[in-house]
Amino acid sequence: MSFDFPLIWNSLPDLLGRGLVLTIQLTVLSVLVGLCLAVPLGILRASRNPWISKPIYIYTYVFRGTPLLIQLFLIYYGFGQFRWIKSTFLWDFLREGFWCCLIAFTLNTAAYTTEILRGAIQNVPHGEVEAARAIGMSRFTVLRRIILPQAFRIMLPAYSNEVVLMLQATSIASLVTLLELTGVARVIIARTFAPYELFITIALIYLALTYGIIWLFKKWEQHLMRHLGERPADAPQEGALATR
Amino acid sequence: MKKFTILMSVAVLALSSGAASAAEKIKIATEGAYAPFNFVADDGSLQGFDVDIAKALCEKMKADCEIVKQEWDGMIPGLLAKKFDAIAASMSITAERKQKIDFSEKYYNTPAVIVARKDAKIAVDANGNPTDEGLKGMKIGVQRSTIHENYARAHFKDSEIVVYDSADNANLDLVNGRIDARMDDILALQEGILKAEGGDDFKVYGKGFVGGELGEGVGIGVRKEDTKLRDEFSKAIQEIRADGTYKKINDKYFNFDAYGD
């Protein structure tokens, strides 16, 4: 088995210039929009009123209970079944594979993030909330100044995992013709019949991105925990793999 | 402990492979997503022109054959890895592929064409074929690792070439309006688009393209070292051409001779 290094070198401009850029775009956009959706949903999901929390639970259950690939295909191929959709403005978005991926990824990550945030909100120490109420803070102020900042700190390790999983999930965009990292690699492989070289190269790129993200979140976590002084952060153990 | 586990698993694999090869079966791979040449019927079986031809060839060769399903991307790697012994999946004979594998002589040769909406304004040449200029700025859908992908990339330089895992998925996207045109074999496009639901709005542009990147027709793919198997397939193709078996299969699917000249 010989390894074709010049081929890898020659493929790098395409892989990094086109593929990597699109991979990062998809990851960053879906994670950011997903988070914006998850904050209000997570707060409502933590509500004690079942009429508020149950409908959101149904949303998160459906999106967490089915494969992302099926969700993507449902959006990408599925909506084409209805002629009336094609005559509306919706089709301007659904026509583009990029938007289909973005919609599917965002809805999916928002579902997971909502549940992560709910867990974190419910784990905010009661005493802190009661103390804030006692000094006369309104419910909204308590939410904004006490619960959300605390919940965010608690959820950070789990959330960094969600971001990593989202990065890797973007690889399935290649299955609906998008030329992100995996897509570009497959185009080059079709031309060169060199699966080892290309797949190992992009595996290394994903590996670097993953640990880059993990490192960034670690730094951020340390920053948020700095006021706790010498007390060790209650982060999960090194290298722990959380599952979704 | 660990070493033992690995040894065990390798041994199990070795045993299972030994049993498979004892039967002396010829395994022939096809894709099942390229109607009318190969497709999955509603009972889940593989059918189509390629499949019928392969079965007829096996009969002539008095060989025990099994048709297996294989995704297009993995055709050549699968053949080289000995997952199967031959490819009957409308794979064209090209110089590029001949560097990796070998082919029997051709068993059909039909032109490649462009299909697009009837009302698309596409400039055409004397043969009615779209010109490079006519397709400028359009999204042309092709299947990954096909002669059509190579041809489109080489000739329609001002168009965006969109690659799909299977011809079926590309057809669906053309009908849905996600791409502007499809380049593929004329018979595959007639079956997959024009005759299918929503196909009334589309038409074939021109008589089609042959030669060059499009290869020398479609053959049965085999590994390079299996020269005997290759020659047997070639001989059997001659035989079914001569005794009318080919015509019978041909007429089941097409109203002209797909063999070409």
Place this chain on the structure above:
Amino acid sequence: MFDLKGYGHLLFEGALVTIEVAICAMIVAIALGLVGAAGKLSRNPVAHFVANTYTIVIRGVPELVLLLLIYFGGTVLLQTIAARLFGHEEPIDINNFVAGVLVIGFVYGAFATEVFRGAFQSIPKGQIEAAMACGMSKGQVFWRIKLPQVWRFAIPGLGNVWLVLLKATAIISVIGLPELTRQSTIVMNPTRKPFTVFLIAAALYLIMTAVSDVFRHRFERRAAAGIRQI
């Protein structure tokens, strides 16, 4: 809208294949998880390094890339190994079922490794010390004290791995295994009803998840039986 021109049964057959693949992959994952956890907890630097590399690589590379790499490259690699070890020249046939099971099992073996590592560490030290004091050998301690108890601590985590693994099998559709997702893409073309098809597929996955959830709760309760509830 729900007329699938006689192709509908392919979806249900696909769902069965999905369940088969998932169960086989889960067995592989549990086996690898036990070996991986043993490696991570071992004082042998080589075993420790191998187990760590395994989980690091799996965490950093998308399943799809691993699947394609192993599917397209793995056969040739295995053949080379077999030829070196046994002088075995016959082709090794990794069909897409085996390839899919191996890849999914391999990936979720890394997740199971973390689950088992945590579970082994949860076994009270006192019990192990007591067993050693009774004169049990290391092997006896493993078989009689650790292994029977590790399940109790591992079951909630394994339940989680199972739910994720079940959905992850959808990715095997890419190499053509006729599981639920692959069958859906096959059926969508002749029927031209992709929305209906994927909606049914989503419902089938959801049913599998819901049923698994019921079993998971039952298992967790059984695993916790005999433990004092606080």
